[in-house]
Every structure is written in C-alpha cells, then in structure tokens.
Amino acid sequence: MKDWMGKIRTLSIFSFLVMVLTACGKDNLTALVPKGYGAEQSFNVIIISILVMIVVFIVVMAIYIYVVLKFRRKKGQEDQIPVQTEGNKTLEVVWTVIPILLLIIIAVPTIASTYDLADEGEKEDSINVNVKGMQFWWNFEYANEEVQTSQELYIPVDQKVYLNMLSGDVIHAFWVPSISGKMDVSPENENTMYIQAFEEGVYWGKCTEFCGDSHSLMDFKIVVVSQEEYDQWIDGMKNTDPEYTAQSASAQEGQQLFNNNCISCHAIDASATNPVIAPNLADFDNRTMIAGIEHYSKEALVDWIMNPGEIKPGNGMMDAEYLDDEGMSTISEEDVEKIADFLMELKATDEPVDSVKDFREQEGQGN
Numbered sequence: 001m002k003d004w005m006g007k008i009r010t011l012s013i014f015s016f017l018v019m020v021l022t023a024c025g026k027d028n029l030t031a032l033v034p035k036g037y038g039a040e041q042s043f044n045v046i047i048i049s050i051l052v053m054i055v056v057f058i059v060v061m062a063i064y065i066y067v068v069l070k071f072r073r074k075k076g077q078e079d080q081i082p083v084q085t086e087g088n089k090t091l092e093v094v095w096t097v098i099p100i101l102l103l104i105i106i107a108v109p110t111i112a113s114t115y116d117l118a119d120e121g122e123k124e125d126s127i128n129v130n131v132k133g134m135q136f137w138w139n140f141e142y143a144n145e146e147v148q149t150s151q152e153l154y155i156p157v158d159q160k161v162y163l164n165m166l167s168g169d170v171i172h173a174f175w176v177p178s179i180s181g182k183m184d185v186s187p188e189n190e191n192t193m194y195i196q197a198f199e200e201g202v203y204w205g206k207c208t209e210f211c212g213d214s215h216s217l218m219d220f221k222i223v224v225v226s227q228e229e230y231d232q233w234i235d236g237m238k239n240t241d242p243e244y245t246a247q248s249a250s251a252q253e254g255q256q257l258f259n260n261n262c263i264s265c266h267a268i269d270a271s272a273t274n275p276v277i278a279p280n281l282a283d284f285d286n287r288t289m290i291a292g293i294e295h296y297s298k299e300a301l302v303d304w305i306m307n308p309g310e311i312k313p314g315n316g317m318m319d320a321e322y323l324d325d326e327g328m329s330t331i332s333e334e335d336v337e338k339i340a341d342f343l344m345e346l347k348a349t350d351e352p353v354d355s356v357k358d359f360r361e362q363e364g365q366g367n
C-alpha cells in the first residue's frame with residue numbers, strides 16, 4: 001500500500017512539473033531560448049551549473065550504490081564492525097578540495113560575464129534610452145533623438161543599446177527573458193544595463209518586482225528590427241505632428257473628444273518633452289497590443305477606454321475626469337469609438353514593421 005502511495009506521489013509531482021514547464025513555452029518569453037547577449041550569457045552559466053550538478057549527482061550515486069552493494073552486512077558477519085575511517089586526513093582534504101574546484105568552475109564564467117555585462121565602454125557611441133517604469137506601463141526616451149515612446153522599445157538588431165532606468169513611482173524591475181537579465185528600476189538610483197539582440201522579432205517584457213494591483217500586467221515589448229527599419233522608424237517618430245488633424249469624419253470628432261478629455265496626460269507626438277504622466281500615443285496604430293496585454297483591435301481599445309480599471313486594476317488612468325466613481329466612462333460608447341478611430345490614425349510609418357506584423361499574426365489578431 002505504502003509503495004503505491006509513493007509511486008502515485010512521484011508520478012503526480014512529475015506530471016505537475018511537465019505541465020508547469022511546458023506552459024512556460026512562449027518562444028519570445030523564455031530565458032531558455034536566448035535571443036540576446038545578456039540572455040545568452042545567463043543561459044551559458046545555467047548550462048555549466050547544470051553540467052557540474054549532473055556530474056556530482058552521477059559520481060555520488062555511483063559511489064553510493066557501490067558502497068551499499070559492496071559493504072552490506074553479510075551472513076555470518078552480523079557482529080562485525082567495519083574499519084572506521086573517521087578523521088582520515090586524505091579523505092577530508094579530498095572532499096573539501098573537490099567542491100572548491102567545482103565552485104571555481106562555476107565562478108569563473110559567472111564573474112567574467114557579470115563584468116562583461118556591466119561594461120559601459122561603448123556607451124557614448126551607442127543608442128541610449130532612458131527607461132521609466134510607472135504603475136503599470138513603461139516610457140522609453142531615446143536620449144540623442146528627441147523621441148519618446150511607450151510600451152514598445154524599438155532597437156536595431158545586433159547593436160548594443162544602453163538603458164538608463166528610473167522609476168516614476170515605486171520600485172519596478174525590467175526583464176525581457178529572451179534578451180537579457182533582470183534589472184531593478186528604482187525611483188532613486190539610476191540603474192544601467194545594455195541589451196543586444198541577435199534576431200529580429202517582438203520579445204515579451206515583464207515587470208518582475210511586485211509594484212501594485214496590476215504588477216503582473218505591467219507588460220511591454222522589445223521590437224527588434226533591421227537597421228534600415230530602425231532608421232525609418234526613428235525618422236517617422238521625429239516627424240509625428242503635435243498638430244496632426246484627423247482624416248476621417250469620425251476620427252475628427254474623436255480628436256475633438258480626445259482634446260477635451262485626454263490630451264492633458266497623453267501626447268500624440270513622439271517629440272513631446274512635457275513631463276511624462278501617461279503613455280505617449282504617437283505611432284499608436286503600429287502597436288503590438290492594447291495596454292500591453294490585449295490583442296490589438298478597435299474593440300479592445302474601446303473596451304479599454306470605457307473601463308480601464310477592469311483590464312488593469314489600479315492603473316493611473318483611474319484618476320481621469322471622464323471616468324465616474326465606478327471607473328466607467330462618462331463618454332458614451334459611440335463617442336469612445338470615435339476616439340478609437342482617431343487613435344488608430346496615429347502612425348509614424350505607413351504600416352507596422354515586419355516583426356510587429358508577424359507578432360500580430362501569431363497572436364491571432366486582426367487589423
């Protein structure tokens with residue numbers, strides 16, 4: 001009976017692990033398929049550590065099995081006490097030195113990559129982005145370009161990009177598992193790191209420091225593009241117009257509503273330098289997602305504006321005057337649709353970059 005219980009327990013632990021581990025299998029959200037320099041360095045150290053552990057496990061188990069078989073009590077020797085090896089200097093030295101050597105094998109690449117990843121030698125000649133984490137979104141300011149954007153950090157493939165990170169409120173942490181390690185984003189000290197991506201694509205970022213109601217929804221993306229696409233995008237962003245006039249009739253009415261209700265917090269041009277209080281909406285129509293977590297569609301955008309607290313509880317938009325005490329929009333759904341039409345006209349380039357198009361397709365989104 002006991003034997004069965006043990007087997008069932010082992011089996012259930014294994015099936016639980018299989019379920020948990022396979023659920024982590026988002027291609028663009030895993031440290032196990034590194035697509036950037038920092039992630040690759042971490043991955044290498046993980047592999048070295050696991051190899052060392054496997055060797056230790058095999059050697060220890062082999063000795064264990066050998067000892068159990070060889071020195072087990074035999075018939076007729078029940079009263080014999082084996083030779084005692086307590087205080088054996090050679091053995092003490094051997095099993096002290098071996099772990100030290102193993103730790104050195106792990107420490108050398110760990111320390112080397114720690115220093116390597118903190119290197120700022122190329123910072124001055126590289127792209128610098130001031131990252132600001134806020135409840136529950138991210139602002140990215142391209143320091144040498146007078147370009148500001150939110151939620152989606154565009155970087156050219158293979159280039160080192162230096163991030164200078166600060167929080168606008170509480171402590172957050174910046175993590176894009178496929179690209180790099182984690183970094184705390186504090187309101188007091190500026191933390192810096194560089195990222196370098198090897199492959200074009202959209203990579204999922206997460207806040208990994210508990211920061212409030214919607215901490216787990218504080219998602220962002222790194223959009224890795226070709227150098228050419230990057231230059232075009234930066235160029236487009238520089239030319240986003242604060243005086244933009246909506247095209248369609250519905251969007252024109254939407255713009256009027258936006259100007260009356262939203263523009264005091266949300267800028268529509270990337271060159272805006274006013275203090276960052278809410279996500280910059282330049283290039284909105286080329287976004288991967290709505291609010292960082294909802295599939296990109298007009299429907300999702302309307303839902304978001306109608307009741308943002310339902311989607312991201314406790315977010316900063318809850319203070320907006322157009323929301324009533326319950327957090328519901330006092331602007332009618334019909335009018336919110338017009339605001340959505342206006343926002344979906346905002347773009348820095350005619351269409352999304354290839355990475356974003358692919359991402360939207362994979363996520364099964366329309367538009």
Ligand code: CUA
Nearest residue numbers: 172207211215
């Ligand atoms: Cu920001 Cu958790």
